[in-house]
Amino acid sequence: MYQLREVTKQYRRGKDTVRALAGVDLDLDDGERLVVQGPTGGGKSTLLQLLGGLDRPSAGSVSLDGTDFARLGEAKLTRLRRDSIGFVFQSFNLIPTLTAQENVETALVPLGTKTAERRERAAAALASVGLGERGKHLPSELSGGQQQRVAIARALVKAPKVLLADEPTGNLDETTRDEIMDLLEGLWAEQKFTFVMVTHDSALARRAPRLITLRKGRIADEKTAKPV
Numbered sequence: 001m002y003q004l005r006e007v008t009k010q011y012r013r014g015k016d017t018v019r020a021l022a023g024v025d026l027d028l029d030d031g032e033r034l035v036v037q038g039p040t041g042g043g044k045s046t047l048l049q050l051l052g053g054l055d056r057p058s059a060g061s062v063s064l065d066g067t068d069f070a071r072l073g074e075a076k077l078t079r080l081r082r083d084s085i086g087f088v089f090q091s092f093n094l095i096p097t098l099t100a101q102e103n104v105e106t107a108l109v110p111l112g113t114k115t116a117e118r119r120e121r122a123a124a125a126l127a128s129v130g131l132g133e134r135g136k137h138l139p140s141e142l143s144g145g146q147q148q149r150v151a152i153a154r155a156l157v158k159a160p161k162v163l164l165a166d167e168p169t170g171n172l173d174e175t176t177r178d179e180i181m182d183l184l185e186g187l188w189a190e191q192k193f194t195f196v197m198v199t200h201d202s203a204l205a206r207r208a209p210r211l212i213t214l215r216k217g218r219i220a221d222e223k224t225a226k227p228v
C-alpha cells in the first residue's frame with residue numbers, strides 16, 4: 001500500500017517558489033482505484049510523479065509497502081519503478097519507429113526477459129487490449145485509441161503492482177474515451193493492480209470508486225462511492 005505523509009513539493013521558478021503540493025496525506029490500499037481531479041495547476045501531475053518515484057517530495061514521505069522512497073538511492077528507485085510501476089500518459093509516448101509489438105517489448109528489456117518470452121508476453125498483452133492482429137503496425141498506422149491501447153499494453157506487460165495514468169483519454173474523442181475507460185477498468189478488475197488516474201473529465205471522475213480533488217496542492221475534497 002501507499003502511504004503519503006505531509007507531502008510537500010516546491011519548484012523554483014526563477015526567483016519564485018511554486019508550491020505544487022502543500023501537505024498531502026493519503027493512504028491507498030493495494031488494488032484500490034483512485035481518481036484525482038481538480039483545477040489546472042492543482043498539483044495532480046505532481047502527485048502522480050511522486051507516486052511513480054519520478055520525482056521526490058521537498059518534505060514529507062512517500063512510501064510503498066513500507067519502503068520510503070527517500071531512503072532509496074537513485075538506482076534502487078529506478079529498479080522499483082521498472083519492476084512495479086506502469087505509466088500511461090495523455091500523449092501515448094510510443095516510439096514512432098518501432099512496431100506495436102516492439103513498443104510493448106521495450107518494457108521487458110530492462111527486466112532482462114529473454115527474447116522468446118518477451119515476444120510471447122508482448123503478444124499476449126496486445127491481445128488483452130484487443131490489438132492481437134496489429135502487432136506489426138507502426139504507431140502512425142494506428143488510430144489514437146489504438147495507440148493508447150498499445151501504451152496500456154506496454155505499461156501492463158510486466159504485470160506491475162501499480163498503474164499510474166495521467167489524463168489517459170485526454171487526446172481522444174468521447175466514444176474512444178469510453179472504450180479506453182472500459183478497457184482500463186476491465187483490466188483493473190482482472191489484474192488487481194493499484195490504479196491511480198488523473199483526469200479533468202467529470203464524466204470519468206463519476207465512475208471512480210474513490211475520488212479526491214486537489215486544489216492548490218491540498219486534498220480539498222474526497223468521495224468514496226457507496227458499494228452497490
Ligand SMILES: Nc1ncnc2c1ncn2[C@@H]1O[C@H](COP(=O)(O)OP(=O)(O)OP(=O)(O)O)[C@@H](O)[C@H]1O
Nearest residue numbers: 011012013018020039040041042043044045046047
Ligand atoms: N517542473 C516544474 N517546474 C516549475 N513549476 C512546476 C513544475 N511542475 C509543476 N509546476 C507547477 O506546480 C503547480 C502544480 O502543477 P501540476 O502540473 O502538478 O498541476 P496539475 O493539477 O496537474 O495541472 P494540469 O491539470 O494543468 O495538468 C503548477 O503551478 C505548475 O506550474
